[in-house]
Amino acid sequence: MLELKDICFNRDGKVILDHISFVLDTNLFVAITGPNGSGKSTLAKIIMGIEKPDSGTIFFDGKDITNLSIHERAKLGISFAFQQPVKFKGITVYDLLKLSAGKDVSKKDVCFILKKVGLCADAYIDRELNSSLSGGELKRIEIATVLLRKGKLTIFDEPEAGIDLWSFNHLIDVFKNYQKRENTITLIITHQERILNIADQILLLKDGKIAYFGPKNQIMDQLYQDCNCPFMEGGCDYECRG
Amino acid sequence: MNVEDKELLEKVSDTKDFQSMAYNIRKDGKAVERKITEDVSIVNKEDGSGIDIYIKESAKNAFVYIPVLLTKSGLEDVVYNDFHIGKNAQAIIMAGCAIRNNANKNSRHQGIHRFYLEEDSKVKYIEKHYGEGHGSGHKVLDPITELYLGKNSTMDMDTVQIKGVDSTVRMTKAVLEEKATLTISEKIMTAEEQYAKTEFEVDLKGKDSSAHVTSRSVATEHSHQLFISRLNGYNQCYGHVECDAILKDEGTVQAIPEVNAQHIDARLIHEATIGKIAGEQLTKLMTLGLTEAQAEEQIINGFLK
Numbered sequence: 138m139l140e141l142k143d144i145c146f147n148r149d150g151k152v153i154l155d156h157i158s159f160v161l162d163t164n165l166f167v168a169i170t171g172p173n174g175s176g177k178s179t180l181a182k183i184i185m186g187i188e189k190p191d192s193g194t195i196f197f198d199g200k201d202i203t204n205l206s207i208h209e210r211a212k213l214g215i216s217f218a219f220q221q222p223v224k225f226k227g228i229t230v231y232d233l234l235k236l237s238a239g240k241d242v243s244k245k246d247v248c249f250i251l252k253k254v255g256l257c258a259d260a261y262i263d264r265e266l267n268s269s270l271s272g273g274e275l276k277r278i279e280i281a282t283v284l285l286r287k288g289k290l291t292i293f294d295e296p297e298a299g300i301d302l303w304s305f306n307h308l309i310d311v312f313k314n315y316q317k318r319e320n321t322i323t324l325i326i327t328h329q330e331r332i333l334n335i336a337d338q339i340l341l342l343k344d345g346k347i348a349y350f351g352p353k354n355q356i357m358d359q360l361y362q363d364c365n366c367p368f369m370e371g372g373c374d375y376e377c378r379g
Numbered sequence: 380m381n382v383e384d385k386e387l388l389e390k391v392s393d394t395k396d397f398q399s400m401a402y403n404i405r406k407d408g409k410a411v412e413r414k415i416t417e418d419v420s421i422v423n424k425e426d427g428s429g430i431d432i433y434i435k436e437s438a439k440n441a442f443v444y445i446p447v448l449l450t451k452s453g454l455e456d457v458v459y460n461d462f463h464i465g466k467n468a469q470a471i472i473m474a475g476c477a478i479r480n481n482a483n484k485n486s487r488h489q490g491i492h493r494f495y496l497e498e499d500s501k502v503k504y505i506e507k508h509y510g511e512g513h514g515s516g517h518k519v520l521d522p523i524t525e526l527y528l529g530k531n532s533t534m535d536m537d538t539v540q541i542k543g544v545d546s547t548v549r550m551t552k553a554v555l556e557e558k559a560t561l562t563i564s565e566k567i568m569t570a571e572e573q574y575a576k577t578e579f580e581v582d583l584k585g586k587d588s589s590a591h592v593t594s595r596s597v598a599t600e601h602s603h604q605l606f607i608s609r610l611n612g613y614n615q616c617y618g619h620v621e622c623d624a625i626l627k628d629e630g631t632v633q634a635i636p637e638v639n640a641q642h643i644d645a646r647l648i649h650e651a652t653i654g655k656i657a658g659e660q661l662t663k664l665m666t667l668g669l670t671e672a673q674a675e676e677q678i679i680n681g682f683l684k
């Protein structure tokens with residue numbers, strides 16, 4: 138279980154997160170959505186420990202983790218897939234995935250994960266994580282690093298960004314299956330309607346505050362109603378809705 | 380060689396199984412062991428300044444191992460090793476120098492390695508440098524490498540300075556004829572008050588010749604590194620130099636590139652990136668459960684791998 142109590146975060150005189158409180162039970166798939174600048178990524182980073190809140194408390198499985206470092210939270214089973222994957226000169230895809238697993242994994246296991254995210258293992262496993270890989274390839278590898286960790290709480294920060302449509306449809310199934318594991322929470326920051334549709338609950342952030350948190354069905358209708366976008370039909374994402 | 384020498388030798392060797400190849404082991408200024416093979420002959424220079432290594436024409440996978448050990452404090456050892464690679468031959472050459480200095484006088488080794496590659500020959504050259512010892516005497520390595528690449532020849536050079544070398548001035552010069560290809564990969568790590576200067580000068584003389592020079596280095600504590608590269612394009616050619624350096628503690632790195640195109644179809648590129656480990660790299664690895672120190676170690680090890 139994840140519980141945030143009264144989290145506040147200000148930067149440069151601007152309120153980014155304004156008294157955020159919520160509780161997430163296990164066996165939940167939660168999508169966090171909202172306009173750009175609403176505080177979604179900051180909230181995710183605060184849960185992982187990448188950013189420190191100005192005030193408030195975070196509990197994970199009953200333990201106060203507010204002052205724990207990133208790696209201590211990772212050891213407790215919190216994983217994080219970055220919106221912008223990081224490049225490493227000299228470190229190969231296999232090296233990074235071994236570090237992700239936290240043990241010496243076989244190439245066969247690594248190939249299995251790469252295949253899941255739509256990459257041909259043979260062509261990628263020994264590649265360096267440098268600029269020779271495209272943004273989409275790096276993004277899929279980033280997602281693979283998190284899937285391999287099998288965390289109790291897994292956070293994906295805009296997994297759709299940089300992924301082509303064909304691969305993305307495939308990833309939807311990956312997320313669905315990933316959440317089937319017992320006693321886990323999947324938290325996805327997204328603007329994508331197709332991800333919102335597979336979530337159990339939706340947390341809508343606006344101006345650093347929770348505008349809605351509850352079952353998806355109730356909010357999805359509202360999101361549609363708010364939309365003034367002429368291209369809405371055909372599945373454009375929430376981001377372009379007025 | 381005693382047990383300690385053998386251990387020291389392993390620091391600059393990628394193989395323990397050199398007995399099957401041609402080799403010449405030099406210790407404290409003298410050749411102590413040598414073996415030749417059908418494809419490789421090793422001959423002393425008449426003036427005693429070093430050796431000539433001849434690799435037969437059309438030899439396939441000729442292996443040569445030419446390491447140097449310096450164990451006497453205060454010794455200044457200079458040696459000329461000339462490698463003559465026959466037409467269409469393929470060779471793997473491993474060299475390196477390990478210095479142990481447990482006393483107070485400076486020890487210095489300068490290996491002048493000259494490579495003459497004939498037409499269509501291919502060479503993989505691996506060179507490692509290492510220093511150790513608890514004395515206050517400096518361990519100094521000043522290698523000079525000169526490469527003459529004949530028509531359509533290929534040379535792939537990996538040079539690594541692992542640790543413990545107090546001062547090094549490394550000079551590499553190359554001349555490339557038509558369709559010759561040169562790839563150099565240099566990796567250096569310095570610590571304490573160490574100093575490393577590396578200088579590359581490549582003359583792309585022949586049509587369609589190409590050179591790729593990559594230098595990756597890490598400067599830690601109070602060490603300083605200077606990287607100088609000069610690419611000269613005298614024909615239709617391609618040259619690329621990439622210098623990447625990671626700074627840690629009070630370490631400093633200076634890179635001075637020079638690209639000199641003397642032909643309308645010469646294409647020369649220089650890239651240099653110097654800076655500390657990016658914060659997002661550390662953060663990513665920490666989200667995988669590594670401490671900051673472990674993350675830093677992984678990033679540096681990968682960078683210099």
